[in-house]
Amino acid sequence: MAGTKFLQYHWNRLEKGSTVVVALSTAANVRLMDSTNFNSYKNGRNHRYTGGLVTKTPFRIKVPRTGxxxxxxxxxGLKATSVRHSAAVEPPPLPTAKSAPLPSLSGIRHERPPIVPDDNGETWDVFISHASEDKEAVAEPLAVELRARGLKVWLDKTELRIGDSLRRKIDYGLAHGTFGVVILSKSFFAKGWPQYELDGIVGMSVNGDQRMLPIWHEISRDEIATQSPSLVDKIARNxxxxxxxEIADEIAEVVRDAVDA
Structure with a gap:
């Protein structure tokens, strides 16, 4: 191959994963080679390369290693006597992005608040306040997971229906339970709660600690902000x-910490 006429591009450094994009006006032999193999190629010796006979462009070659x-x-071996050409380099893709970890639920509760038995003489580890439409999809599965972790869960008495007082329901739950969960969804907001009751959810605290964990279900941040901007920035799960x-694991850990405190 010594004496063969060829056109060349040279890059002092290409990163692994970069892509060389070649455009040709006619079919041609295209080779991507490191320095050692390029010297062998131009001197007619055996060499290794990536590429081959390119009949359709743009043709893309992945750079196998940095160098x-x-x-x-x-x-x-081709009939053509000339070829118009260009070559460009696309950088490698960025590393896979890693989402920032969710904020810890440790800010929900640091110490067990004083609670009193309900009308039946019972207290609860967790109560789940939810719209009746979300019971099957979220509330009941969460209750099952929490009970499997040894927690007492209050579910039915905190089911929300049109005409209920949201604040009264939650106040009742907090009076008899260690930890409160409220499931925010389109069905929840469709109940038409007064704004002061929605704002009251996030105002409940003990020694400055958030007492309720909102769980967003099939609802966006913008939709929640439209209903109650104060709810958007609170520690929540989605x-x-x-x-x-996973949500049940975190709640169980916080409740156990509160009981042990």
């Missing part, structure tokens, strides 16, 4: 980002 690289174009079991 100095040569791209050659020749017409050996069923689109965490499984019910």
């Amino acid at each position: 100095s690289w040569y791209l050659t174009i020749d017409l050996m 069923t689109a980002l965490s499984t019910v079991a």
Whole structure:
């Protein structure tokens, strides 16, 4: 191959994963080679390369490792006597993005508040305030997961229906339970709660600690902000980002910490 006419591009450094994009006006032989193999190629010796006979462009070649690289174009064995050409380099893709971890639930509760038995003489580890429409999809599965972790869960008496007082329901739950969960969804907001009751959810605290954990279910941040801007920035979980079991694990850990405190 010594004496073969060829066109060349040279890059002192290409990163692994970069892509060399070649455009040709006619079919041609295209080779991407490191320095050692390029020297062998131009001196007619055996060499290794990536590429081959390119009949359709743009033609893309992935750079196998970081280093100095040569791209050659020749017409050996072909009828054409000339070729218009260009070559460009696309950088490698960015590393896979890693989402910031969710804020810890430690800000929900640091110490067990004083609670009193309900009308039946019972107290609860967790109560779940929810719209009746969300009972099957979220509330009941969460209750099952929490009970499997040894917690006492209050569910039915905190089911919300049109005409209920949201604040009264939650106040009642907090009076008899250690930890409160409220499931925010389109069905929840469709109940038409007064704004002061929605704002009251996030105002409940003990020694400055958030007492309620909102769980977003099939609802966006913008939709929640439209209903109650004060709810958006509170520590919360989202069923689109965490499984019910994962949420139950976090709640169980916080409740146990409160009991042990």
